[in-house]
Amino acid sequence: MTFEKGGLWRNWVGNQSCISRYKAMPTEEAQLCEMVAEADRLDLPVRVAGSGHSFTPVVGTSGLRLSLQEMKGVLKVEGEHVTVAAGTRIGDVGRALKDLGLSLSNQGDIDTQAIAGAFTTGTHGTGLTLGCLASQIVGLRLVQPDGSVLDVDGSDPDLLLAARVSLGTLGVISAITLKTVPAYNLHEHVWRDDFETCMERHDELAANHRHFGFFWCPVPESRHLYCLADTSDAPRSTTRKTSDVCEMKVMDITEGEPMEAPFEKIAYSSEVYPIEYVPNFVELEYAVPLRHGKEAVRAVRELMLTNHTNCIYPIEYRFTAGDDAWMSPFHRQDSITLSVSGGPGIDYWDFLRDVDAILRRYDSRPHWGKMHFLDEADVTHLYPHANDFRALRRRLDPAGRFLNDHVRMLLG
Numbered sequence: 001m002t003f004e005k006g007g008l009w010r011n012w013v014g015n016q017s018c019i020s021r022y023k024a025m026p027t028e029e030a031q032l033c034e035m036v037a038e039a040d041r042l043d044l045p046v047r048v049a050g051s052g053h054s055f056t057p058v059v060g061t062s063g064l065r066l067s068l069q070e071m072k073g074v075l076k077v078e079g080e081h082v083t084v085a086a087g088t089r090i091g092d093v094g095r096a097l098k099d100l101g102l103s104l105s106n107q108g109d110i111d112t113q114a115i116a117g118a119f120t121t122g123t124h125g126t127g128l129t130l131g132c133l134a135s136q137i138v139g140l141r142l143v144q145p146d147g148s149v150l151d152v153d154g155s156d157p158d159l160l161l162a163a164r165v166s167l168g169t170l171g172v173i174s175a176i177t178l179k180t181v182p183a184y185n186l187h188e189h190v191w192r193d194d195f196e197t198c199m200e201r202h203d204e205l206a207a208n209h210r211h212f213g214f215f216w217c218p219v220p221e222s223r224h225l226y227c228l229a230d231t232s233d234a235p236r237s238t239t240r241k242t243s244d245v246c247e248m249k250v251m252d253i254t255e256g257e258p259m260e261a262p263f264e265k266i267a268y269s270s271e272v273y274p275i276e277y278v279p280n281f282v283e284l285e286y287a288v289p290l291r292h293g294k295e296a297v298r299a300v301r302e303l304m305l306t307n308h309t310n311c312i313y314p315i316e317y318r319f320t321a322g323d324d325a326w327m328s329p330f331h332r333q334d335s336i337t338l339s340v341s342g343g344p345g346i347d348y349w350d351f352l353r354d355v356d357a358i359l360r361r362y363d364s365r366p367h368w369g370k371m372h373f374l375d376e377a378d379v380t381h382l383y384p385h386a387n388d389f390r391a392l393r394r395r396l397d398p399a400g401r402f403l404n405d406h407v408r409m410l411l412g
Contacts, residue, residue, distance in 0.1 A: 001038045006065055011052040013279040018060035027070045029141070029149070029174040036172055037147030039064040039401070046401055048168055050117030051089065053110065054369035055282055057406040058121065058167055066172065068114065074100075075175055081138060083177040086116035093178075094270025102180040106130040106211075107273040116173040121369035122165050122287075122329045124337065125273065126213040126318035128206045132330050134164040135323040136178045142171030145401040149174070162385075162392050164325040167368055169393050169402050169411050186211075186272040187254035190247065190263045192231035195301070198246040199294055206319050211251035215314040216297070218304055222314045223247065225343070227276040234263045247314075281313055284352045284371040285339035286364035287320065287329040293336035299358045300338060308351040313341035326385035327411070329365040339370065379410050386411075 006020030021044065026032040039046045044063035052059065059065070068087030074096045076083040082102065084093055090104075091111035097103055106125040113123070124132035140163050142150040150171060152163050163170055193201075198214055205212045217223050223230065228247050251272060259266045288296045297317055304311055316339045322330050329335070340355050342348020356373045365382050366372030380386045390411060397403075403412055 001034055003035070003038075003064060009049055009052075009059070009065055011054060011059065013055065013282060015055060015282050016057055016060065018057075018062070018065070020061055020065035021063055023065045023067065025067045025070055029071070029143070032066070032068070032071070032172060032174055033143050033147040033149065035064070035066065036143050036145065036401075040145045040147070040399075045404060046172065047404055048117070048172055050087070050114030051112060053113045054117065054121060055371050056369055057404065058369065059404075060406065061404050068116070068172075068174075071174065076177075080180045080182075081177055082180050083139070083175050084115060085175055086114065086173045088115050089113065090115055090118060091270065091274065094268075097180060098183060098268050098270065101183045103183045103269040104133075104178070105136055105181050106133065107270060108133065109273060109275045110277060111270065111274040116176060117168075117369075119176065120164065120166050120168065120173065122327075122367050123369065124318070124320045124330070124367075125211065126320070127211045128319045128334070129321050130210075131321045131323040132165075132325075132328060134325055134328060136180070137164045137176055138179045139177035140173055141175045142396075143174055144171050145397055145399065150396070153177075158388075159392070161324055162326050162389050165327045165329075165368070166389075166393075167327075167407050167411065169407055170396050171402060184253045184269050185255070185258070185266055186251045186269050187256055188249065188251045188265045188272050190229050190231060190249045191234045193246050193248050195244050195246055198248065199298075202294055205248070205250060209250040209252055211249075213249055213316070213318040215247040215316050216301060217245050217247065217314045218301075219312050222312050225281070225313050225341075226316075227278055228314070229263065231263065281341040281343055282348065282371060283339050283341045284355060285316075285337055285367040286356075286359045286372070287333070287335035287337050287367070288359060288362050288364045290319070290334040290336055292362040293317075293338075296336070296359060296362055296364070297338055300340065300355055303354055303358065304340075307354065310346055311340070311342065311348065311351045313343055315340055326389050327368075327383055329367055331365075331383060331385070333365075335365075337367070338364075339367075374410065376409055
């Protein structure tokens with residue numbers, strides 16, 4: 001088998017890049033197996049570039065860089081269990097499920113990622129009772145270094161819990177089986193409120209709505225940086241500081257008729273979740289234990305208002321229920337996720353490090369696809385099954401075929 005010359009690869013925002021010796025784009029699992037076996041024969045490291053939405057160096061490799069974008073679509077439907085090819089984009093999964101009368105139980109606010117990369121890096125939506133996207137995984141097919149396929153079907157519970165959030169280190173995922181739910185519509189409400197009102201209503205809004213999250217905008221320009229809805233005319237509380245506002249959003253299941261108004265929408269689930277992002281930012285996001293959420297956001301807000309006033313991208317704040325996946329940011333921990341961003345033309349490293357220092361106080365864990373400052377010791381401290389995961393990874397891939405320097409430092 002002859003691979004194509006690799007060359008330069010960049011992620012979607014351009015903060016990560018690598019030059020690979022080879023690249024390849026299989027169209028089916030059998031071809032993928034041949035490629036991985038050949039890379040093993042040539043002693044090449046192998047990494048998969050999904051849609052490139054990770055801000056961290058999870059993709060970079062000097063060896064064989066795989067793209068699974070031609071491996072897409074629904075492969076099998078068995079009741080509410082739906083198997084999709086690993087390269088399928090989340091939005092395409094949603095559209096296919098709609099035709100089947102099914103839905104994902106939750107999504108994030110971007111739907112253009114490849115499903116395997118998004119789910120297995122800890123991507124999530126928002127909802128106090130809803131787990132991260134990986135909690136919907138009931139099976140995977142993992143191509144091993146010798147080209148064989150390991151079928152993870154739940155018969156070995158520990159293997160499934162390890163594989164759900166595994167950063168591509170247990171093999172190349174060719175397919176994922178998801179537990180879906182009957183199709184549902186969502187009714188979305190978006191409004192503007194001041195920060196203190198948001199904090200006062202924090203617990204109530206999280207408990208009384210299926211989905212609740214907010215963006216805190218330190219200055220008026222903040223509302224435009226993530227292409228947020230222009231809520232300047234939406235109902236809001238009175239506040240003396242007109243720039244210190246939150247864009248609030250709740251979503252609930254409804255049987256109401258489809259509709260769209262300036263700050264409301266009723267539609268099929270996967271048509272409501274996404275919002276538009278322009279790739280002009282670099283994001284750090286940590287899962288903070290739920291009980292520390294309000295304290296953590298107050299501390300980061302104060303940091304932005306006093307020490308880093310040039311960092312005007314909004315704080316995004318969401319909720320995620322705990323799960324059992326070994327390397328999930330939400331492992332046995334109900335959490336809020338707090339994210340901040342640096343913009344182009346700004347030296348944002350001191351800002352991100354200062355936010356990291358605040359969130360470390362609470363033993364917060366990162367989204368694996370977003371900027372963080374963890375090292376091997378941090379991972380061992382924060383994840384009770386970190387060494388179990390490392391031992392399993394070494395058993396499946398003793399030569400480290402599916403590692404790069406970044407994931408080797410964390411999970412090797």
